[in-house]
Amino acid sequence: MKRVSQFQVSMSNTEQTIQCSNPHCLAVNSIDNQFCHRCKTPIVKRYLWAITDAVAPEQIGQLIGDRYLALDRRVFLDTQPGKLPQTPEDVPKTIIAYLQLFSYVPHLPQVYGQLDGTDIWLLEYGTVPTDERGELLHPQLIPEITEVWEQATALQQLSWLRQIVNLWQPLASKQLVSTLLNAQLIRVNGLLIQLLELEPDQSATPQLKDLAQLWSEWNQTASEQIQEFLTQLCLRLQQGTINQPEQIIALLDRAIQLCSYTFDYSYRVVACTDSGPSRNNNEDASYPPNETLINVGNQETSLAIVCDGVGGHEGGEIAAEQTIKYLRDRVAELSLGKYDTNPPSVIQKLANFTNAANDIISNRNDNEQRQERRRMGTTLVMSLAHHHEMYLAHVGDSRIYLITPESCHQVTVDDDLASREVRLGYAVYREALQYPSAGALIQALGMRDSGSLHPNVQRLIIDRDCVFLLCTDGLSDFDRVEQYWQSTILPLLKNSDQNNLIKAAKALVKIANEKNGHDNVTVALVHCQIQPKSETEAEAISWAEVESVVGESLSWSEVAATDSSLPETESLQPTEAQFTEPLPQPRKSKKLQLLLLSLIILIGIGVLSSLFVLKLMNEAEDSKELGPTIPEREMTNPEQEITTPRSKNQNF
Structure with a gap:
């Protein structure tokens, strides 16, 4: 105090x-x-x-x-x-x-x-909990997990444990897994686990069984619904029977599923799109259609898609519309049970659908002989909700934000040069945003065949009321979401009137047009609501219930290979292996970068001058009128190493 x-x-x-x-x-x-x-x-x-x-x-x-x-x-x-x-x-x-x-x-x-x-x-940390005046609610920014653990539901507690395990492999690869064994560093911000800072491993590398001691302490004040399950899980961790993160996640997923049976879920979805004050045509597209509200109940799936076309008039809008039509039709074919789903299978199918949509556009580009900047393409953000699960997919720099009463977090990472520079360890993000071409895309649907595409697909557990915002950069540029989420989106979590959802979407479009105004703008809002079933008593989850579905009788190597397990790649964002650039190396000297940049510029000027002269000669002989040659934003080869400075927040 x-x-x-x-x-x-x-x-x-x-x-x-x-x-x-x-x-x-x-x-x-x-x-x-x-x-x-x-x-x-x-x-x-x-x-x-x-x-x-x-x-x-x-x-x-x-x-x-x-x-x-x-x-x-x-x-x-x-x-x-x-x-x-x-x-x-x-x-x-x-x-x-x-x-x-x-x-x-x-x-x-x-x-x-x-x-x-x-x-x-x-x-x-993005947004940290504050009061109405913007002052901190917690002395150390975000509450420790132990501060909120006892008051949490069984569903929330299991979701937090699952997020912790999901971070094990990436942190272990950097010798930082000790962080997950230090309760003081594990914080809870809305739906999400956030780590206060990273703690390097000492001489002895921690093992998964070390989680058992920490989790056993937490289990003493865990919900009675999951105490038996956690006791048995910790026992098997200590014994070494369970020794892979995938095994723990498979078990937690089943326990989460059982906990979710005591809740009713409903989703409301609306999308709005506008060409903006400075554009004559709208290359964005969305599902649901503009200003159409969709209500989804417990047994149904809720779909939202936002696309931002790349490639100029009669290019970008075609790619965006085709992508939405294809994905909408394919998602409708997904067979998701009333409660039981197969998360890895759904994740893989969504990735496959995205790749197939990419190839449809890419093949059309090839058939129409569209090359380089004349190729049409589109960014993609998509959400698919089913009962307690929210699946999110994205390609490009359109974004998805998660809004809870305490926080607003961007839960996608832009596929652009600035983000790639950071992942390579070459620059701090705010520094990378200042470089020219920081916002150039390293991937978008349709620009290459699917062999070069790496869709980002993730899965979140919905354990409380929240709102997902899907939007193009017409809104997200210049931090407009961070500035206006509290006044525009947060009231939705206090008032469930469906008219307010449409009003909020329209308000966001208006903010984008008035405060930015440089591009088309499209937003989709997904309002997630969860209510306990009054007639259903939360029964204790036994280890036998979980074991019977996950299949402990199989060898764990077999379990990890079946669709009941979780693949390594399922995380809030993809692992390094999913990107086409080389593994990150230590940050390069800025002086060396400038020297290399100068040499590259001198060589490039000579080459471009020669190419420009040849192009003029060819165009003089060719009377055919060419279509637009400059897309709405730059594309770059994802395998090209970044050596030039760049800058975000500009109209590409």
């Missing part, structure tokens, strides 16, 4: 100021302002965590480097979020690990930069 009072004293200091979060404004405001006094944009406060004690006790409440307001020895507020954070040329190996695991955001924190004038690194 003492620390909370320190926050309140610091935040109520009227002498402190904060910069507007609108990049087109950046006006200086009182730190107590909720909206910018000049442009009326909601003030977004970025709270950061230092990976070590960064200030002395007497510095709490003061600005560090005239920028970072110290709220505690390790907690800071960036009062100039429009300014690029300090980052050195040489990044330590421990920080490079965060960059290489960038695909697992928001489970893992993102590197923000260094505290001005120090070598102390700062981490960010």
Whole structure:
């Protein structure tokens, strides 16, 4: 409680100021302002965590480097979020690990930069729980799992354990799995497990059986519905009978399924699309059709799709519309039982459908002899809800956000050059966004055959009311979702009137047109609601119930090979092996990059000049009128190593 009072004293200091979060404004405001006094944009406060004690006790409440307001020895507020954070040329190996695991955001924190004038690194977590004034609700940003565990439902507790196990392999690959054995580092933010920071493994590499001790402690205050199941699970972990993450996840999935039987689920879906104030045609497309509301009950599936066409007039819109038609028809053929589903099979089918949609567009490009920038394509974001499961698929830079009463998180990672630079360990994300062509896509549907495409498919467990937002970059550019989710989407979780869902979608389109206005805009909202069944009593889940379905009588190697298990690739984001670039290497020196860049530019100018002359000569001989040659956004070869600077938040 003492620390909370320190926050309140610091935040109520009227002498402190904060910069507007609108990049087109950046006006200086009182730190107590909720909206910018000049442009009326909601003030977004970025709270950061230092990976070590960064200030002395007497510095709490003061600005560090005239920028970072110290709220505690390790907690800071960036009062100039429009300014690029300090980052050195040489990044330590421990920080490079965060960059290489960038695909697992928001489970893992993102590197923000260094505290001005120090070598102390700062981490960010997307949205952290705050009150209506934007002040922190928790002294250490996000509550520890042990703080919320006892009050959680059995479904929530199992979902959290499942997320922890799902992070085991990626963290083990970087010798960081000790993080998952330290309860103080495991935090809960809405539906999601978030790690406060990463803890390197010591001389002895932790094993899965080490989870048993920690989980046994938690089981003492777990829901009575799952205590027997967890007791037996921990026992088998200790004995070594269970020694693979896939085995644990298969068992947890079955237990989650049994817990879900005591709940009713309903989904409401609506989509809105608009060409925007600066475009004559709309290359976006959506399902459901524009402003059509769909209500889905317990036994049905809920589908939402948003596509952003690439390739110019009579190109992008064709690719987007064909993709939606094909995926809608194929998803309708999926046979999903009333409750029982086969998650790995569904994930694989959605990936296959996406690849097939890609090949339809790619083959059409080939048949019409569309080459390079004349090829049409589209981005894709898709959600498929069935009972307690939400499947999400994406390709390109359209996004999916998860909104709960406490937080708003982007749960997809853009397939663009900036994100790829981070995964390679070459740059901090905010730094990479400043490079030219940061937003150039490394993949989109239709640009190449499916052998070069890597759809991102994931699965989340719905254990509470929430909203998923699917949108094109006409809305997401310039952080508009982060600025307006509380005023536009959060009220949906307090009022279930279906008219409010349509109004919210329209409001988001209006925000995109008025605040951005540089592109088409399409949004889809999926409102997920969960209610306990009043007539169903939550019975204790026995190990035998789980064992009978998962099949412990089989060897675990056989279980891992069947559709009852979870493949390694199912995570909030894909593993490094799913990307076409080489495995991340240590960050390159900026000086070396600049030297290489200069040489490449000189060589490139000579080659391009020659090609341009030849092209003019060929066009002079060819009287055939060519179609548009510049797509709505750049495409790049995903196998090409990034060496040139780039920048996001511009119209490509």
